[in-house]
Amino acid sequence: LKRLKLRRNNWDSDTYQFDEVFTEFASQKRVYEVVAKPVVE
Known part of the structure; x- marks a missing residue:
């Protein structure tokens, strides 16, 4: 799994998980x- 963590400020953050990530x-x-x-199928 690939993870992305976004910080909104010093206290709050959101973490997202992806099975696959594609480039452009x-x-x-x-x-x-x-x-x-x-x-x-």
């Missing part, structure tokens, strides 16, 4: 295979 160079095929294909 990810192909449409790669995104489809990871995100949609398991649902469609």
Whole structure:
């Protein structure tokens, strides 16, 4: 898992978890295979 922690101020923060993170160079095929294909099949 990939994690992202955003700090709003010195006391508050939010943490998000992602199974996959794509760069702007990810192909449409790669995104489809990871995100949609398991649902469609």
